[in-house]
Amino acid sequence: DTGVSQDPRHKITKRGQNVTFRCDPISEHNRLYWYRQTLGQGPEFLTYFQNEAQLEKSRLLSDRFSAERPKGSFSTLEIQRTEQGDSAMYLCASSLIRYEQFFGPGTRLTVL
Amino acid sequence: EDQVTQSPEALRLQEGESSSLNCSYTVSGLRGLFWYRQDPGKGPEFLFTLYSAGEEKEKERLKATLTKKESFLHITAPKPEDSATYLCAVRTETSGSRLTFGEGTQLTVNP
Numbered sequence: 001d002t003g004v005s006q007d008p009r010h011k012i013t014k015r016g017q018n019v020t021f022r023c024d025p026i027s028e029h030n031r032l033y034w035y036r037q038t039l040g041q042g043p044e045f046l047t048y049f050q051n052e053a054q055l056e057k058s059r060l061l062s063d064r065f066s067a068e069r070p071k072g073s074f075s076t077l078e079i080q081r082t083e084q085g086d087s088a089m090y091l092c093a094s095s096l097i098r099y100e101q102f103f104g105p106g107t108r109l110t111v112l
Numbered sequence: 113e114d115q116v117t118q119s120p121e122a123l124r125l126q127e128g129e130s131s132s133l134n135c136s137y138t139v140s141g142l143r144g145l146f147w148y149r150q151d152p153g154k155g156p157e158f159l160f161t162l163y164s165a166g167e168e169k170e171k172e173r174l175k176a177t178l179t180k181k182e183s184f185l186h187i188t189a190p191k192p193e194d195s196a197t198y199l200c201a202v203r204t205e206t207s208g209s210r211l212t213f214g215e216g217t218q219l220t221v222n223p
Contacts, residue, residue: 004155031209042116042199042213043156056208091155100146101211103155 002026004104006092012110013082020078021107025094032075033093033101034067043091043103049075050097082111114139114204118214125221128189133198133217136182141205145183147176148199150216156199159185190221 005024013019025032031050035043046065047057051072064082069075079086089108093101115138125131137145144163148156160169162178169176173194175186185198197218201211 006155033209033211035211040215042201042215043211045210045212048209056210058210093155095209100158100161102158103148106153106155108153 004092004094004102006090006104006107008107009105010108010110012112014112015084016081018078018080019082019109020076021090021092021109023075023077023092023094023104025074025092026102029094029096029102030072031095031097031101032069033095034075034077035091035093035103037089037091037106038087046077079109082109084111087111114202114207114212116200116202116212116214118198118200118217120217121215122218123220125187125190125219127191127221127223130186130188130190132187133185133219134182135185135200135214137200137202139202139204139206139212142202143205143207144203145178146201146203146211147183147185148201150197150199152197159198187219190219192221192223195219195221 007022033048034046037043049069064080067077089106091106093103095101117136119134147159150156160176165180177184197216199216201213
């Protein structure tokens, strides 16, 4: 399968713990995006990379969130000191510059 | 600030009953309007991109159209497998590469 993959698919954690998610984009895509989606809402932009450079971060992204794409291939999204309000589906997407974004299956985070 | 509004929030159709979903937008300089389909617990699946007013795209039972203020997703003779949430998103001059999504229309097609 050559689509966007995400790992894990589901994560349950206790409030205050740190979690890390991984995204593997479509191999030839140089842009990678992270979005967050809560129930009944559309995806909300968090951040994006072009190759290994993080070009934009949403104002909604608190200091507890950090993302990396060290070699311009896969990316990780870390949430430190999780809160119940962080419970959501975290979606990764990839694209070529100025083209359509293709999404992965998402990571469902539940913070207890 | 870019705004995208989808209507209705939910739509129930009988199999074969054609209808349309609406996506209205208020943006500064549209660079693309995108339609996605999302099944429960899965990521959005890309359907169409529209760039300019008057443009139309078709795929099987779906047809997307674009005006200067809104887009329609027409569903002709839907089948139960068309049941999903349909999301509309825009990319604009001010948003760069980020997509701004509407809240979606949840479509249910009964057999």
